[in-house]
Amino acid sequence: MIITGANSGLGAETAKALARHGAKVVLACRNTAKADDVAAAIGAAATVRELDLADLNSVRAFADTVEGADVLINNAGIMAVPLRRTAQGFESQMGTNHLGHFALTALLLPKITDRVVTLSSGMHLLGRINLGDLNWERRIYRRWQAYGDSKMANLMFGLELAKRLSDAGSDKKSFIAHPGIASTSLTGHTESIYGPLMKLTVLPIGQSSADGALPTLLAATTPDAPSGTFFGPKQLFGLRGAPVKSGYAPRAKDKAIREGLWRESERLTGIDFTV
Template sequence: MSRFSLADLPDLTGRTAVVTGASSGIGLVAARALAERGARVVLAVRDPEKGEAVAATMKGPVQARALELADLSSVRAFAGDTPGRVDVWVNKAGHSPVPLSRTADGFELQFGANHLGHLALTNLLLPRIRERVVTVASLGHRIGSPDFTDFQWGRRSYRPSAAYAQSKPADLLFAAELQRRPTRAGSLVISTAAHPGISTTNLMRAEEKPYLGFRVEKVLVALVAQSAEEGALPTPYAANADLPGDSCAGPDRLWGMRGAPAPVGRSARARDGSAARRLWEVSEDLTDTRFPLGTSATLVS
């Protein structure tokens, strides 16, 4: 099998892509790759000024729009101001392990922004999405497990790395359920997932960060981590490769930590269909959003 590179992306002229968290790291690299292949790209970012500065460095019709996933009012405003169709939607934005913080709606920050904000936004915009939704997770899915009893983490105890790890299987469960629901409704929209392995993004630049359940020292990063450009490759691969729905793309070597993008497996907890359905239902209640009901006429296909 040949190794994927950005040169393998098809001509995307005439297609629209939206990338959350596109002002830095993997989101920026993925957005630039889509723009260079001709797509009209919308950078959905927390800091619109920074987003506009990034957009000015990219080729083609690229614009930045304000989106704060940790505030459901911002999510609704973004959805309400998004006209027309979207061909490819990339859910990339997220928070790395941080001290206990809350979203504007009172949820633990990492779970609220990394999962709940994206679910709400996807529910609101799904009728306009034509082709594919890509959800970017991480290797943290191998150790995390969503806690259906404490979505507001911190009422009992709080560990930043544990909260981060809880949000990562949620990304993959979300992607799986997002494939099941449109398919059942008769839509042709495909849901895929991707993870970057270990790459030198903002998450890894500190001297040491909780990752995969243990502390990663700088020496391990130096030996294992690939560049942000390499870590970003699974995202455009998942957005454009001929993959079935509910696929996950990631690096193909060193237990998924580095390498060329390829279809990869997921942990058993990230493949649990009943957990995916329950997580979706609970998340809809928390965000007060609902999957668009009806037949394929309800969804763009």
């Protein structure tokens, strides 16, 4: 199994849990030093490989090293950071959270035998996909809106991938998951007052990274859920608790926006993603 961003937080907990149950895990990470520490804790079942989702050249280089895998877990992400650009000039949250994973999935799908799991967030509820300005080149940048947009893009991508796999008659599946509120290092990278505020006000009602990883683990291992299922915590309006099938914003079903996002993602990444 390939897990992006498995050097800390949800990704690390996902890798550890899967390895405990017999899986061989590839920790695909930008920070390979931290990933090495996680791999050392896991043991021989873990392999570390470099992957920077903010650089499509790195995505292609990583994909070239992969011979095959049962499951791809698109876990890595950044949250509410200041305006920055990826190596190819994408707004960093959309570029890392969605476009990098879109490109990675496109390149790896022929080598994946079972399923793709993509992490979204309850913050997808903020998301409004602006196909005319996906990369915040003409709008005044709002970090939380940009994060919500990227998480809506993750959800729409996972749903659209499930539809296209089904239409193609493929046995492969696409699932989406969100952790609710989990204590991870994401809040420490906002470079603003939001990080400390979240630690004081929001995180105390959340759950551990290990519990936050449970929806991802369910999505990665469930034998019978329909492709396209969105998993999240059961309690406190999806903020914590055991993983279950989760609801999502009705606009994620918008056929025109989902197909438009797919086409725009192909254009921006330069990858023809035909399922």
